[in-house]
Amino acid sequence: MKKIEAIIRKTKFEDVKEALLEADIEWFSYYDVRGVGKTHEERIYRGVVYDTSYIERIMIILVVRDVNVERTVQAIINKAQTGEIGDGRIFITPVEDSIRIRTGERGDISLYDVK
């Protein structure tokens, strides 16, 4: 099991959502986050100027079975990518266990919706 965290443009959320559902991906969760950084653009054109204001993004979190990691990452990249600075990031982190609260099932089976 892996956790995939994707920080994407708000304008791309609906496309990414559809792509994840079409890719037959299990549930995902999301919430609003803000980002702060030294903007690349400002550095190139104006030297060492910090952009200290924030930008708004959506954080998508989903835990998937190992077999679904690459499919999920590709679905997100396909829809979230514009090619312009600021498309966001995806992080992949380890998950040791997952529990479905309704049944108490643990491990991969807890992530799997039996069809």
Add this chain to the structure above:
Amino acid sequence: MKKIEAIIRKTKFEDVKEALLEADIEWFSYYDVRGVGKTHEERIYRGVVYDTSYIERIMIILVVRDVNVERTVQAIINKAQTGEIGDGRIFITPVEDSIRIRTGERGDISLYDVK
């Protein structure tokens, strides 16, 4: 140390909170999240119909010492479980270090409230 992330019904939050405090669990953090998925129900009764609207849940995050993992998971399941579809999930992930900002303490001791 482990991080426990529990996505639960909003209606169960107060019960889970009380259970965690009674179980003598250290601090926890929480915030609102939204969930999107193919609902199990819809698939069974109406075929491949996606429910593309979101549902509201609360994400509880707490980092606990290894000795407290199962106690925490059981406290959450006990109170968050209704037996109906949609009770939520718990994820367990590894934590390499924890720091108490006030003292700079690191490791298990930083999670422990000396009584």
Add this chain to the structure above:
Amino acid sequence: MKKIEAIIRKTKFEDVKEALLEADIEWFSYYDVRGVGKTHEERIYRGVVYDTSYIERIMIILVVRDVNVERTVQAIINKAQTGEIGDGRIFITPVEDSIRIRTGERGDISLYDVK
């Protein structure tokens, strides 16, 4: 790569933000969280009284290359520490991969802003 999660006082956010930018740290994300716990203070002065109301904090999340972990932790502690109860916590967790959505770059290079 490591993920650093810092739960800090809202009043310290601007100082921590400046310190991270000055420390030449890559992007970070943040959002509001609430915390619940048995307050240490209440226990000492009034016995076993639970403070069941929440406190507001900001969660900062940043994924950094291994070489930047300690620098980041120190920048946060330096600015977020008041010495009073309630300064918050920092958690360090493993990250297996990072992807820059714009380019598809993976690994450390995806975290690095070429100057």
